[in-house]
Amino acid sequence: MLTVLQALESQLHAAMERAFPEAAAEAAAAGRRLDPQLGPATKPEFGDVQANGALPLAKPLQQKPRAIADAIVAQLQQDPAFTALCLEPEIAGPGFINLTIRPERLTAEIAARLGDPRLGVPSVADPSGAAAASAQEPPAPVIVDFSSPNIAKEMHVGHLRSTIIGDSLARVLELRGHPVLRLNHVGDWGTQFGMLITHLKQVAPEALTTADAVDLGDLVAFYRQAKARFDEDEAFQTTSREEVVKLQSGDPVSLRAWGLLCDQSRREFQAIYDRLDIRLSERGESFYNPFLPAVVADLESAGLLVTDDGAGCVFLEGVSGKDGKPLPVIVQKRDGGFNYATTDLAAIRYRFGQSPAGDGARRVIYVTDAGQAAHFAGVFQVARRAGWIPDGARLEHVPFGLVQGEDGKKLKTRAGDTVRLRDLLDEAVERAEADLRRRLEEEGRNEDEAFIQHVATTVGLAAVKYADLSTNRITNYQFSFDRMLALTGNTAPYLLYAVVRIAGIARKGGELDAAASAASSADGLQFSEPQEWTLVRELLKFDAVIAEVEEELLPNRLCSYLFELSQVFNRFYDQVPVLKAPPELRASRLALCRLTADTLRLGLGLLGIPTLERM
């Protein structure tokens, strides 16, 4: 429907210019153009699309808005392309123009999608249409920076949202044809390693020379001890700092110890990523180590660097601190060392930089918690002023809120510890399994163990992902196993069930593919019931939803759409027979089922959720 909407937009715009040339000229002189204010109809009885552009013209033109709408409609009806696309427009209320797409055009759109594995979503890598036939460059990479756990720590609930949201955004961008670099900016460098290595040398030296001498849980405990000592013991602090210097200057013993710790953590992370079906390229903070001096040198030569209290700072414009003075971003500590702001700046510089000393990206997206908003705002400003962000390139922080328990407080275990991601996923799957076994019992069904494990794993993990993605990411997120695993409502199980119902139709003899190709080949599609038309219109929204998520980076918009689609399908399924439909209608209905299943599969896939045939 995106192409239809674009056509409508230009037809409306042209009609407005013809109806009110003087207003158009005036707008053009002001560097604007007349805006038809096209949008989806707010209610079904208003048609498919509404144009509100007449109302803002009322004042400057000194005319009644309805008269303006009349004039626009009169021009529209002179346009054969428009009359071929829409039924007669209606003017409602103060001057809204309601448009209804001709049913045969909707049917044609459905037919086109039945043969299109992309379901109407255009690809930037392969734009269709002759207009784009000029010599093209391959699209520039988009970087999604997400997950980013710390070495020598376990992944915990704090990494859940970044990992799930980042993966989903990456999948949407990939579908749109962007080359996506999924970067795992792991915390593998800095002061914490000095602490840890110093502590381990004293209490568990074997961990620094032998792979897997201690397990990750112990490592986490050692890390906590090291942190505690660092905060109290001055001598320990000094030794730790010296250790960092050794590491950063390439001391072989320190480097080997560091490498062992990283390997061990990496394997643990990978186990989680495998479970969640998440692909990531590790490029930790250490990667940018060689570029740090150049960052400071660049800032110096750009005249941005100021030495304050011994530290290398860039003072921010428009951001002041407690005393009313501008707030600095510190890029070089008093002791000469670099910190995370320096690393983040080096990363930005590298990511927008041209190959071979850069990624050549045009859009860089950071998926981190909202608490880092101020940090990123500062770092982004410095990068912009340093001239590292090319014209037209986008640098975006995609913030998300805290994970809270059902008590509204930060999610913790009963003992008060942070919740390990592994345990959280385990519990979701266990609960899904218990629920499945109970229902099998109740319904007297007999399924083998492989089926039970497969369904429980799929449903449990889907529930965790969907619950997270379906709420607006900016607000805090209240985590509840009971809610996410509920079989009714806006949950993963409800959506998966809709797919299962369609699979059931296929099993009972509905040859979906055959029907789809038969229906799409000619004028084979025929719809009569209102539930069919509602489903048709819902199915055709998919491409616009994807475009919106690509732009706004809000996966909950996709979730809302998929839920709505499932509801519309369930109404159709409830009220319109498919397999027992009259022969002349059967293929069309099967085709709708096929397209619904395809849309749900593709859409859920973009959320990182696989579907089931039976559950």
Next chain:
RNA sequence: GCGCUUGUAGCUCAGCGGAUUAGAGCAUCUGACUACGGAUCAGAGGGUCGGGAGUUCGAAUCUCUCCAGGCGCGCCA
């Protein structure tokens, strides 16, 4: 103190400057199984959109102010 962010139905949340009645889901209540899995569907009740002011033809949406919660605030990441 400053900054960012949130406040919408009993609960969890959508809501993209526009249409009498601000939407879902859960929960509550009432209906529907000789059609493809009832894990469904149809319907009902439930709201001074935190308070106040402003801009506009029109504000949950934009601006200001106040109240309440969350998060952050120079050498950790």
